[in-house]
Amino acid sequence: EIVMTQSPATLSVSPGERASLSCRASQSVTTNLAWYQQKPGQAPRLLIYGASARATGIPARFSGSGSGTEFTLTISSLQSEDFAVYYCQHYNNWPPGGTFGQGTKLEIK
Amino acid sequence: EVQLVESGGGLVQPGRSLRLSCAASGFTFDDYAMNWVRQVPGKGLEWVSGISWNTGSIGYADSVKGRFTISRDNAKNSLYLQMNSLRAEDTALYYCAKGSVYGGLMDVWGQGTTVTVSS
Numbered sequence: 001e002i003v004m005t006q007s008p009a010t011l012s013v014s015p016g017e018r019a020s021l022s023c024r025a026s027q028s029v030t031t032n033l034a035w036y037q038q039k040p041g042q043a044p045r046l047l048i049y050g051a052s053a054r055a056t057g058i059p060a061r062f063s064g065s066g067s068g069t070e071f072t073l074t075i076s077s078l079q080s081e082d083f084a085v086y087y088c089q090h091y092n093n094w095p096p097g098g099t100f101g102q103g104t105k106l107e108i109k
Numbered sequence: 110e111v112q113l114v115e116s117g118g119g120l121v122q123p124g125r126s127l128r129l130s131c132a133a134s135g136f137t138f139d140d141y142a143m144n145w146v147r148q149v150p151g152k153g154l155e156w157v158s159g160i161s162w163n164t165g166s167i168g169y170a171d172s173v174k175g176r177f178t179i180s181r182d183n184a185k186n187s188l189y190l191q192m193n194s195l196r197a198e199d200t201a202l203y204y205c206a207k208g209s210v211y212g213g214l215m216d217v218w219g220q221g222t223t224v225t226v227s228s
Binding site: 096 | 154160
């Protein structure tokens, strides 16, 4: 079973600054890596898939990079609505499914 | 509008059963894999189970294997999760999520239904 590890657990950043969140896989997942954003009381929202492709409607300030075992989600200039919990996920197709990381809470500094 | 609406959650005693449902609308249901994901309040996301568009491929997390059964009725645009031998650690908010280009890549989520396992 592939284990996804995110760091840090909590990241404090000021609005307008850049945030970088990390995700590591216990073995190569090639680029089958997604990022989700979850705000309190809401369902998760898909941000990034294929490690670097933005999902429909996601602002350009969100970008993803990496392949194999090391991945990064970067938010270039934080807006107030970006403070949330972010999860990475390795996803499969057959059978469908995937493993989530434990999440990184992005909070206002 | 693409929409997923879960139902069937509630309070159940340990060892008992519960069946969750997810009603899909706004997309061609039988074109896509579907998933169940759960979240203990204040904790992270845990993938529970996934099913391909034609039920030909099904997967379960180790934590539920042998106790939970996923199924779908494409004629009714519905996804189900039969949960047997429930344990306290199954207490969570259960989300239904639509697969995308990859079955486990989830691009649409419902708002969830809460399952509480307690005596």
